[in-house]
Amino acid sequence: MAGKAAIVAVGQTKYHPNRVDVNEAELAYEAIKQVLEQTGLTLSDIDSAVTCCQDAWDGRTIASLNLQHVVGAHFGHEFTVAEDGINAVYIAMSQILSGRYEVVLVESHMKESQADKSLIENAAFDPIFMRQLGLDFTAAAALQARRYMEKYGITPEQCARVVVRNRTNARNNPLAQERMAITVADVLRSRMLASPIRLLDAKPISDGACAMIMTTEEKAKKLTRKPVWIIGASSCYETHYLGDRELADCDALVKAAKKAYSMAGISDPLSEIDVAEICTEYSYQEPLWMEGLNFCGRGEGGKLVDSGMIEMGAQLAVNPSGGALAGNPNGVAGMARVAEAVLQLRGEAGARQVKGAKVALAHGCTGICGQHHCVMILSKE
């Protein structure tokens, strides 16, 4: 890898259950405006824009059409990824390291409120064998949660503790959607969506946007006093058919993490990483993804939750922002994890700041039971 790619500015909207007052471009620009102001750049300084758009959720084909004027694409370069905005960060990183573009604007937005979650998610299932079952991602997640509980003895109480910690952490994050003072009992009493997943175990419907400016090592120093470097990144796909997968393990995440750690020179993630922002759309996913990220052994995610080691102020702060459980739209959730990691490393995370954070991990995932994972390691140095 020649040179380094830096994130020099991050912006997020407040995450909200229904932003009926704005269209996608207006929502995106709320985040974009922040990064332009932070860097003093204008849209004409943008060499390349990378956006993350989901045509199905935006209800538009070529959903990025809507954004051209707010990302500096007038006779410029714009590149659209699907899945999650964390992939847009990855593409931006490659564009910078290839030496082709110097200043890259990265954007991701989503208004989940305007679409039908079950209908869209059902359209992701293989149309011949699985779609007819009427599955959506919540129903599939329930299958994965059951299998995970069955194989490794993870309990609903452990999952509820994940919810309590995330949503309590969210109280320190002014951008979070659901900032709650709740107990394990509240979670276990909440309405059942798909057994064993209850209302509070699941990420709420959310609208919001995230933007970043990324650039080269040389330019970074001109744009900010506090650049954050991406020192490791990778992604990985699982196969599609649920019956072909061991849902209690997440082999794709294991592979993505292994490659990212190797790029970053990390051999013991639990001691070398100070803060981790994990994309947890359902509570059982946090211990499962923690296993995949090698913060603990297989099947030990529940114990890690119980140990208190991942609370604020303990060994490893996990989701000080409240994470996706406190409300991020899919498509933005992974990129928001990167943004939160950047804020932590810059010491700008306010009441949710992890003291002395030097190395952070950001994780994003997309698809049925986490079919695609992306892992990034970020550093102050």
Place this chain on the structure above:
Amino acid sequence: MPDRVAIVGIGQTYHRSRRDDVSLPEMVGEAVRAALADAQLSAKDIEFFIFSNMEAFEGIYLPEHGMIAEVGATGKPGLKVTGGGTTGAEAVGAGCHMISAGLYEITMVVSWQKHDCGDATAGISAAAVPTHAKGMVVGAVSEFAKQALSYMKESGAREEHAAMVRLKADRGACRNPYSHLKLGLKSVDEVLQSPYLVWPIRLYDFCPQSCGACALILASENRARRIHRKPVWIVDFEVVHQEMFRAGSFGDPTGTETYSQDIASERLYKRNGITNVRKEIDLAEIYEPSTWEEMSLYEHFHFCEKNEGWKLIERGATEIEGEFPVNCSGGVLATNPIGATPVIRIAEAALQIRGDAGEHQATRDVKTALATALGGPNWTAMFLLKRSL
């Protein structure tokens, strides 16, 4: 200039209106296996996958997730690109960036469209801003009707010239084993008998909706020479976007608008020291949704002077046997699986450089080729390919 990247594997399916015999993953798998066979690699050699497709045209959400096993991407990194008509070109660009950034050495672009499970015109109509433009965008045909009218008025081209473009495309398509429409047309009159869709665009003036897939394997300079006897080098590329339906994005009644093609050409040619396109480039595969657009693109890509695109057609300069062959494959007029269409342009240009295009191989020796893509409200991507660095 970033590190050079080469195309070391090319695979396409044949194209049809319907592929009822295969599922979407099975169809894409045909192209992937062909590309792997061409490169003499196995799927385990591919380090990074880039998927290219427009999912609204098929109505499948995250369609790439359904084909991970079929294309050999299980346990592999990758991502999906979804940028309208140019999406395939941007996917190839991403495959290049991942390599020239030093992140991976071998990447594969997997692109497709299976129009028989959706409706592209309905999909394109859904591109309109719902609050104030709903009903104003009615697929691509009406946009290119505006373009045809502007071109007709400005250049003096007649419907006969548009018909000649279809005849040229059809001659190529009939010699290309992978192409979709093989009409066997013999005369201008036959084309002029086809019905109007939106005046002055006739049925034969426009591209079809095709089912098909194309896969390209890209490799770093270091690996490319060891993988393929005839690597084709992607020496440079340029992508130019603009806002949604800016006045004159397709049709320009004023004749004063700047097109994305003008900007992209200027940048690409300047960086590569190209001053006389027809002399310094040997062949082009361009993304021409309509016959009229092909003549206009000749001008914006500087294959000829302004308002003279139809003259190149008239004297057969861009035929397979001509001095500057354009779209020997039959082009988009014959074959249009949208997510794969730009990738096929690049693949066909590379086949011409390798001398592997079979019956539709250009008569002249092709050392340098241009491949282009068009999408959205007239976005442009241009790729410059060479036989040797």
